[in-house]
Amino acid sequence: MRLLVSNLTHRYDDLTVLDGIDLTLAEGEILAVIGPSGCGKSTLLGIAGGIVAPMSGSIRVEGAVPDGCLNPITFIFQDFALLPWRSVEDNIALVLEHHPLSSAERGERIDSGLRRMGLWEFRKALPKQLSGGMRQRVGIARALAVRPAMLLLDEPLSALDAQTRELLMDDFLELWRREKTTALYVTHNLDEALRLADRVCVLSRRPGRIRELVTIEEPRERRQEPSAQAHLAEVRDRLWHLMKAEAQMADREIARA
Amino acid sequence: MPDSLNPPAAPVASTMGQPVRFRGGGFTVKRHPWAALAAFALLIAVWEGASRLGLASPLFLPPPSAVASALAGMVTDGSLWLNLKASLLRIAVGWVLGTAGGMLVGFAMGIFSTARAVGVPLVSAFFPIPKIALLPLFILWFGIGEPSKFATIGFGVFFPTVIATYSAIDSVPRNLIRMAQSFGLPWRSILRSIVLPGALPGILAGFRITASIALILVVAAEMIGAEYGIGAFVLMAGNLMQTDTLLAGVLVLSLLGLAIGTVLSQLERRLLNWR
Numbered sequence: 001m002r003l004l005v006s007n008l009t010h011r012y013d014d015l016t017v018l019d020g021i022d023l024t025l026a027e028g029e030i031l032a033v034i035g036p037s038g039c040g041k042s043t044l045l046g047i048a049g050g051i052v053a054p055m056s057g058s059i060r061v062e063g064a065v066p067d068g069c070l071n072p073i074t075f076i077f078q079d080f081a082l083l084p085w086r087s088v089e090d091n092i093a094l095v096l097e098h099h100p101l102s103s104a105e106r107g108e109r110i111d112s113g114l115r116r117m118g119l120w121e122f123r124k125a126l127p128k129q130l131s132g133g134m135r136q137r138v139g140i141a142r143a144l145a146v147r148p149a150m151l152l153l154d155e156p157l158s159a160l161d162a163q164t165r166e167l168l169m170d171d172f173l174e175l176w177r178r179e180k181t182t183a184l185y186v187t188h189n190l191d192e193a194l195r196l197a198d199r200v201c202v203l204s205r206r207p208g209r210i211r212e213l214v215t216i217e218e219p220r221e222r223r224q225e226p227s228a229q230a231h232l233a234e235v236r237d238r239l240w241h242l243m244k245a246e247a248q249m250a251d252r253e254i255a256r257a
Numbered sequence: 258m259p260d261s262l263n264p265p266a267a268p269v270a271s272t273m274g275q276p277v278r279f280r281g282g283g284f285t286v287k288r289h290p291w292a293a294l295a296a297f298a299l300l301i302a303v304w305e306g307a308s309r310l311g312l313a314s315p316l317f318l319p320p321p322s323a324v325a326s327a328l329a330g331m332v333t334d335g336s337l338w339l340n341l342k343a344s345l346l347r348i349a350v351g352w353v354l355g356t357a358g359g360m361l362v363g364f365a366m367g368i369f370s371t372a373r374a375v376g377v378p379l380v381s382a383f384f385p386i387p388k389i390a391l392l393p394l395f396i397l398w399f400g401i402g403e404p405s406k407f408a409t410i411g412f413g414v415f416f417p418t419v420i421a422t423y424s425a426i427d428s429v430p431r432n433l434i435r436m437a438q439s440f441g442l443p444w445r446s447i448l449r450s451i452v453l454p455g456a457l458p459g460i461l462a463g464f465r466i467t468a469s470i471a472l473i474l475v476v477a478a479e480m481i482g483a484e485y486g487i488g489a490f491v492l493m494a495g496n497l498m499q500t501d502t503l504l505a506g507v508l509v510l511s512l513l514g515l516a517i518g519t520v521l522s523q524l525e526r527r528l529l530n531w532r
Contacts, residue, residue: 051435070441081435081436083451084532097446098441142440146440
């Protein structure tokens with residue numbers, strides 16, 4: 001599934017957060033969106049997922065929806081958004097309840113998500129009994145249960161510690177190796193973008209405009225190898241150079257506000 | 258070897274050997290399960306002692322033993338059950354009516370903007386009225402019998418329930434609703450699976466407040482116009498200067514409040530074990 005964003009502008013009252021965004025997300029591509037705080041990254045994701053109405057411009061999807069897909073555009077949230085009163089398996093079941101599935105298929109989707117994310121032993125646990133990393137795994141299992149065509153990830157690792165982030169990045173890589181799901185990945189973290197994305201979209205400070213789209217040439221599966229480090233360091237420097245001045249200006253603006 | 262060549266050992270030894278002073282104590286709540294019981298026992302003992310020593314007139318402040326004896330008398334002559342039954346029925350009917358209506362209106366105000374725009378000013382206007390002041394009006398409307406008492410309690414319970422319910426809906430995390438919308442859950446499912454359980458803690462906290470209000474109003478309503486009921490019983494005992502019986506009635510009310518609180522705590526523990 002492809003995502004086409006055309007001349008997208010969005011305001012909150014008098015505050016323009018996104019201005020004239022033109023973007024195409026190719027089938028199977030992972031596009032990371034980075035930029036300073038308040039530049040409209042999450043708003044862009046919300047508009048792409050249909051939970052924020054854009055002020056002007058258009059956002060369209062193209063391409064076939066895979067078999068068994070119940071929710072083509074699916075979010076994975078920074079704060080996990082789990083229902084604290086439901087067990088792990090019931091949190092996953094929530095997103096299937098309104099679909100006319102046989103109980104066998106519903107059970108199969110839930111069990112498959114639980115097993116893939118290593119949650120089988122914790123299926124009866126409540127979210128409060130899980131670590132942050134495990135909670136995000138529930139969020140991923142829930143997203144996988146609807147077999148999405150496109151994932152929208154809103155800083156999915158930012159609430160987690162460094163080790164858990166590493167482990168979950170491995171999970172994401174494994175997921176994309178198998179599913180080839182198109183993904184729009186919002187992050188603050190350059191290392192996540194360099195590890196996971198095909199291209200990185202750098203947004204300017206508010207109002208968010210595209211400063212540059214940077215392609216990472218190195219194949220994802222080789223980015224941990226020593227031979228890839230020089231190229232990645234070069235891309236990292238370039239991204240940081242693009243972001244640094246914007247981030248400093250944004251900080252000053254926030255301090256003045 | 259001359260002394261001046263030796264290293265100055267004493268100051269090093271004294272600084273190295275000093276234990277680190279613990280400074281992290283206090284400001285934590287410790288459980289003292291027997292403290293409350295001991296305090297109650299002490300209070301009762303002082304009260305009993307003061308009465309027996311003639312420091313307090315038994316007519317105005319009868320000793321706890323006399324209150325216990327009056328309570329035992331109420332149990333044996335059946336007046337306890339007769340009056341308690343009447344009060345419990347009034348509390349139950351009034352509270353259920355007020356709570357059902359309040360939750361219905363509170364939900365509407367929590368979910369629909371128009372209902373909130375209409376409801377908030379009305380609730381703000383009616384909420385501060387002391388509900389017992391409306392009992393004479395309810396007696397005119399519904400007669401001196403039970404309906405006027407049900408209406409007073411129901412009306413008293415209704416407004417706090419409305420406020421608790423719509424505030425509880427406001428406090429349901431919006432990220433959960435956005436999540437459900439992003440997965441395409443229908444409006445009714447969001448209401449049933451997210452809004453209702455998410456609002457439950459606030460609604461149950463409201464129950465605790467409205468149960469106390471119902472208890473206060475039932476006593477007040479029974480003092481104004483009832484043959485039976487704990488309120489009527491206490492008033493009658495006061496008129497006859499039977500202070501031991503009066504205090505036995507007050508004790509029953511206190512135990513009733515405790516019992517209601519315990520039931521609500523159990524309900525919270527059962528329904529909110531996820532917190």
